[in-house]
Amino acid sequence: xxxxxxxxxxxxxxxxxxxxxxxxxxxxxxxxxxxxxxxxxxxxxxxxxxxxxxxxxxxxxxxxxxxxxxxxxxxxxxxxxxxxxxxxxxxxxxxxxxxxxxxxxxxxxxxxxxxxxxxxxxxxxxxxxxxxxxxxxxxxxxxxxxxxxxxxxxxxxxxxxxxxxxxxxxxxxxxxxxxxxxxxxxxxxxxxxxxxxxxxxxxxxxxxxxxxxxxxxxxxxxxxxxxxxxxxxxxxxxxxxxxxxxxxxxxxxxxxxxxxxxxxxxxxxxxxxxxxxxxxxxxxxxxxxxxxxxxxxxxxxxxxxxxxxx
Amino acid sequence: xxxxxxxxxxxxxxxxxxxxxxxxxxxxxxxxxxxxxxxxxxxxxxxxxxxxxxxxxxxxxxxxxxxxxxxxxxxxxxxxxxxxxxxxxxxxxxxxxxxxxxxxxxxxxxxxxxxxxxxxxxxxxxxxxxxxxxxxxxxxxxxxxxxxxxxxxxxxxxxxxxxxxxxxxxxxxxxxxxxxxxxxxxxxxxxxxxxxxxxxxxxxxxxxxxxxxxxxxxxxxxxxxxxxxxxxxxxxxxxxxxxxxxxxxxxxxxx
Numbered sequence: 001x002x003x004x005x006x007x008x009x010x011x012x013x014x015x016x017x018x019x020x021x022x023x024x025x026x027x028x029x030x031x032x033x034x035x036x037x038x039x040x041x042x043x044x045x046x047x048x049x050x051x052x053x054x055x056x057x058x059x060x061x062x063x064x065x066x067x068x069x070x071x072x073x074x075x076x077x078x079x080x081x082x083x084x085x086x087x088x089x090x091x092x093x094x095x096x097x098x099x100x101x102x103x104x105x106x107x108x109x110x111x112x113x114x115x116x117x118x119x120x121x122x123x124x125x126x127x128x129x130x131x132x133x134x135x136x137x138x139x140x141x142x143x144x145x146x147x148x149x150x151x152x153x154x155x156x157x158x159x160x161x162x163x164x165x166x167x168x169x170x171x172x173x174x175x176x177x178x179x180x181x182x183x184x185x186x187x188x189x190x191x192x193x194x195x196x197x198x199x200x201x202x203x204x205x206x207x208x209x210x211x212x213x214x215x216x217x218x219x220x221x222x223x224x225x226x227x228x229x230x231x232x233x234x235x236x237x238x239x240x241x242x243x244x245x246x247x248x249x250x251x252x253x254x255x256x257x258x259x260x261x262x263x264x265x266x267x268x269x270x271x272x273x274x275x276x277x278x279x280x281x282x283x284x285x286x287x288x289x290x291x292x293x294x295x296x297x298x299x300x301x302x303x304x305x306x307x308x309x310x
Numbered sequence: 311x312x313x314x315x316x317x318x319x320x321x322x323x324x325x326x327x328x329x330x331x332x333x334x335x336x337x338x339x340x341x342x343x344x345x346x347x348x349x350x351x352x353x354x355x356x357x358x359x360x361x362x363x364x365x366x367x368x369x370x371x372x373x374x375x376x377x378x379x380x381x382x383x384x385x386x387x388x389x390x391x392x393x394x395x396x397x398x399x400x401x402x403x404x405x406x407x408x409x410x411x412x413x414x415x416x417x418x419x420x421x422x423x424x425x426x427x428x429x430x431x432x433x434x435x436x437x438x439x440x441x442x443x444x445x446x447x448x449x450x451x452x453x454x455x456x457x458x459x460x461x462x463x464x465x466x467x468x469x470x471x472x473x474x475x476x477x478x479x480x481x482x483x484x485x486x487x488x489x490x491x492x493x494x495x496x497x498x499x500x501x502x503x504x505x506x507x508x509x510x511x512x513x514x515x516x517x518x519x520x521x522x523x524x525x526x527x528x529x530x531x532x533x534x535x536x537x538x539x540x541x542x543x544x545x546x547x548x549x550x551x552x553x554x555x556x557x558x559x560x561x562x563x564x565x
Contacts, residue, residue: 179428180416187410190399197359197397199385199414199479 006167013156022155024271028264029162030224033169035247035259037216040173042245043253044182045209046189048107050241051092052217054114055085057235059218060225061121061128067138074140078222085218086211088117093210097203111238118236133232140226158227165223166260169216174256176212185209239281246288252298261299312337312514313358313389313483318367318377320350320357320538327353329538331367335483340505340515342529342546346558350538351518352394355485358516359391360384386414388482392475392489394518396468400461404452404471405443407460411478412439418480442478449507450474451500466497473504484508486517502528534558 013022038052059081066072066080092113101109121128128134139151142161152161176182184205187195192202225231234240243266251262266287270280295302313335320328328350335341345351356362358369360381369376376384399407416424416439447453450470455463460471469489476484486505490498505515505528517529532546536558542549549555 175428180413180424181428183406183410184413186402186406187399187413190401191397193361193381194393194397194399195410196381197361197385197391198411198475199382199390199417200410201380201382 022159024268026158026162028267029166030220031263032166032260033220035263036169037213038244039248039259041209041213045185050107050111051114052244053240054117054236055214055217056221059085059221060231063222081222082218085214089211089214093207097206118233122233135230170257246284250291252300255300258300314370316368319365321365327538338512340530342532343518345535349535355487390476390479390481391485392472394487396472398460403457404455408443408478411475414479446474446477466493483514488518
């Protein structure tokens with residue numbers, strides 16, 4: 001039943017011709033991948049990672065730089081980004097989980113690692129162009145039946161590309177969450193000492209969750225940077241991490257796809273009420289507070305409960 | 311010999327909770343561990359199950375040294391413990407609690423092949439857990455609460471679920487920490503049946519209990535500890551008449 005919800009999204013461009021609306025949806029889908037993958041680590045495994053924005057940014061840089069320096073296509077560049085993020089995540093995750101960092105300690109240490117990476121990117125001028133970032137014109141290419149290999153340009157093509165990407169992300173993470181592995185994650189979230197005595201390798205499954213979540217962030221990072229054709233160290237900022245948390249909380253932590261709803265609200269909001277960047281942060285903060293106070297289970301959690309009650 | 315405990319010692323700062331403890335368990339034994347409050351019974355089980363790391367001494371499990379291993383390794387080797395105060399995944403259903411405990415069963419059955427089940431079109435690895443879960447639900451008389459959240463169970467139900475989860479791990483040695491405490495008469499009888507069923511299937515049991523009566527009937531052998539040290543070991547009837555044991559439980563004047 002839930003899968004049918006995707007069908008109207010395929011039809012949206014036939015009904016809505018407003019470029020602004022479609023653009024908001026492209027950003028929503030890409031941010032949705034980011035939020036859904038974050039929620040694997042946060043909502044399902046119970047680990048508040050502040051490394052997610054860093055995985056997003058690292059992959060954006062790795063994709064672009066590998067394309068430039070190795071002369072490879074976007075899709076191979078994305079694979080480089082994903083592999084690079086996987087490697088870094090294994091190292092950082094192994095350090096955090098080996099020292100058994102929990103809750104806020106884990107959050108702080110992952111934040112410190114992302115700041116570390118941000119500072120490297122910021123100061124490695126010759127390679128990353130520092131704080132100015134890089135504007136580029138490269139685009140992904142796709143093979144389209146009847147038209148051969150064409151560059152992905154224009155809102156419409158990006159709409160379908162990002163829609164397919166977010167649908168695949170939801171599908172993939174659902175498979176994990178509803179499997180024996182998802183049960184291991186849940187056991188760690190709810191009572192990791194008990195999980196340990198039941199034979200579940202808590203270290204291993206925390207690491208698997210952290211890496212699997214960051215891979216989603218890496219894919220989102222590659223797509224996002226090529227959609228806006230720009231990378232800069234702001235990808236790594238704490239604001240990004242906070243926005244991701246806000247999306248997951250707002251949408252709801254208990255359902256795989258729910259953070260996309262949060263992504264939609266927070267992506268559309270600046271367009272609905274026209275505010276500057278500082279005021280936007282204020283609004284994020286307020287939304288976060290109000291969500292936690294009024295609907296701790298998020299929008300989707302609230303709707304699900306009302307439907308059950310009805 | 312299944313498990314040999316050699317000179318096991320645990321010190322917390324200046325306090326010696328378990329001191330130079332040695333005993334052995336054979337396949338199929340049912341051993342009761344008795345002792346007054348604070349005598350070190352729970353600490354002993356926590357040492358065997360890896361929750362605490364021993365300060366000194368050895369745990370030899372089928373010829374392999376286990377002291378210092380993590381709890382999940384020890385569980386995988388076949389030693390599983392229940393908790394005195396039930397530890398559960400409260401917001402999950404009774405069924406899901408037992409399914410989580412099926413992790414080791416799945417791992418033993420499928421090994422790395424269980425990774426493949428994450429991919430589409432490869433079926434569900436958890437499917438073959440279901441008959442086993444149903445069997446355990448029936449055995450522990452929890453069928454009626456199958457889909458209820460674990461947190462909604464009565465205290466007795468929670469303790470039974472703790473035992474059910476331990477059974478799902480298919481241990482060769484099951485350590486039970488006061489499984490009977492706080493249970494009503496019927497629940498005790500039910501527990502007794504479950505433990506006898508386990509014995510019939512060859513599971514080795516090591517049970518702590520306050521209630522000498524309940525355990526005394528079940529156990530083949532009793533070990534009495536006091537102030538962290540073993541003071542007696544032998545057939546329950548003999549041991550519980552031992553002078554030192556009566557003194558430990560009731561004080562010098564009764565001895």
